[in-house]
Amino acid sequence: MRISPRALRGRPPVVLLAVLAAVLTFPSIPAGARAGAGVPAALPGVPGPAGGGSVTSLPLTGGRLLTGRTARRFELLGVGWDGPARALAGGTVKVRTRDAVTGVWSGWHELETEGEDGPDAGADTAATPAAGAATTAAATASAGAGHPPRSATAPLWTGPSDGVAVEVTPGPAGPPPGLRVELVDPGEGVRSAGARTVPAEPSVTEPSAAEPSTAGPADGGRRTGHHQAPRPEIVTRAGWGADESIREPDFVYTGPVRAVFVHHTATATEYACSDAPRVIRAIYEYHVRSNGWRDIGYNFLVDRCGTVYEGRAGGTDLPVHGAHTLGFNTDSAGVAAIGTFVTDAPPADLLTGVARIAAWKLGLTDQDAAGSTRMVSGSDGSLYPAGTGADFRAVSGHRDAFNTECPGDSLYPKLPELRTEAARLQGR
Structure with missing residues (x-):
């Protein structure tokens, strides 16, 4: 953004x-x-x-x-x-x-x-059911001719x-x-019976009781490798008060996550961390009701205190297809730093939170956080024409894929440090 x-x-x-x-x-x-x-x-x-x-x-x-x-x-x-x-x-x-x-x-x-944030063509208009899952009537209707595109x-x-x-x-x-x-x-947040956090764990081999596995891709998205970083504590959607009634009920999954794209939300930089859920709820409302997306675009968000928040629904340990990096939403995850980091320096705790979630998410597929990967563009609106292959660092900035200043001139130069720390957390 x-x-x-x-x-x-x-x-x-x-x-x-x-x-x-x-x-x-x-x-x-x-x-x-x-x-x-x-x-x-x-x-x-x-x-x-x-x-x-x-x-x-x-x-x-x-x-x-x-x-x-x-x-x-x-x-x-x-x-x-x-x-x-x-x-x-x-x-x-x-x-x-x-x-x-x-x-x-x-x-x-x-x-x-x-x-520049957004789904690739057709990706957010209808649910793609996971293996063995039925497509709901609501998901089918969302792809119908009665739903012309909205933009914002x-x-x-x-x-x-x-x-x-x-x-x-x-x-x-x-x-x-x-x-x-x-x-x-953004409202005051919807109270729900769901767990408010997914606790930090030294390793992940099976879904936790707090985060049950719904129907997902055939491989479950959990290819725990030799370099699996510990999972950080994650504030769930229930924890930030998401109104689950406004999003699409089903989930869309992509292939194994091979890259994390770092963003900033371009919102206020100086804020009480207790107000971060309010900012997330506002972004969620706008992405769904104004842009017409199926859910919030980012897979994760991190506040200035380093707290990690679940973004798009579908399972934090699953490869949920997001709407964050036009052209390269496939086989990737979007992590948004809450704030505007054009001239304001990102706090150290925020950088630590981004490194932790990137290390864990990439480690689920044994992707070296300090390495590189080749991806194929899904949109002519990106820096690369649709169908064109491009090489990315496993932890990249939004501007690496799209003509934008995101994640800001102060945060972008920190990416080498984030890669190093994420790789260390993976034990590399």
């Missing part, structure tokens, strides 16, 4: 598609509000359990939305539309927000219009906010249909 922290530079005069200025205090959203009706609308979907988050969609239609209203505060936002991801290529999206506590408006920020900018973490302004300038293709600003409230 990338959100540029730089101040917006001036651009040549262009046709302004939409300007939205949200009013600060409003009545509740009418239950029947619809996009395009001149009032805000909640995104379609079944409401989650108590404590779950929400996404409120304010349509940018008719050239100008005079009074967007929301009954909810929000902590993350983005701009979405109907159609392919490149529909806004060459255009710009600028946003500013009002702090719900101080009432102060931020400066303008430019959102990334061509998302990279999201921006704003913190508690109650006002927003948006300026959208279309690219050469013109404005895409269904243009909207989407405001994410």
Whole structure:
């Protein structure tokens, strides 16, 4: 994920598609509000359990939305539309927000219009059942013609906010249909009976009682080799309060994980680690409800205190197919460092957490964390045309596969240290 922290530079005069200025205090959203009706609308979907988050969609239609209203505060936002991801290529999206506590408006920020995190073509539209598993009706329906593609900018973490302004300038293709600003409230987290953590263990040979094996790939994804690093403690989805009702019910698996791609979430860097689950819930809501993905894109996330969190559902020890590195989601795992590490230095504890989860995940397939592997691109949108082979380090940065600054100019140079430490943990 990338959100540029730089101040917006001036651009040549262009046709302004939409300007939205949200009013600060409003009545509740009418239950029947619809996009395009001149009032805000909640995104379609079944409401989650108590404590779950929400996404409120304010349509940018008719050239100008005079009074967007929301009954909810929000902590993350983005701009979405109907159609392919490149529909806004060459255009710009600028946003500013009002702090719900101080009432102060931020400066303008430019959102990334061509998302670099994401699934390869078709990978997140329907569940691929594991060996012996049946495809559910919900999974089959998700691939049907009644579900046109949705796309969105990279999201921006704003913190508690109650006002927003948006300026959208279309690219050469013109404005895409269904243009909207989407405001994410991460909620307080859904309480569930599931285990809140998977405990650290010196080795993994069988699935633990806290993490039962569901139907998975034929080899189970657990080829414990001679260089298996100890598993770090992992905060489960129940631990960070995931609303499981919003994701696809089935899981998609890939081949054995041979590479870990390191990302940063481009959210606040200075945060209390107790707030990390809130950030994860907001990203999850946006990936599913705004982008239309089956689940959060990352396989794991790590906060500034080094705590490792389970990302995409399906089993931390299984090769779950993610949506993190366009073109190279197959046979890989995505690990996101929570924060923005363009100029801010990544904390030592965060680096330790990334090294630990990379060492363990790669060790499950006996992949040398200090080694290299050859992978085949699944998308022309990556640095390599679809079908082209490319060599990657087993622990690589997002920018190695896609034209992006992610994981940031301060984190990326730390990757050699991460490889060395991960290999040490593997006993190499």
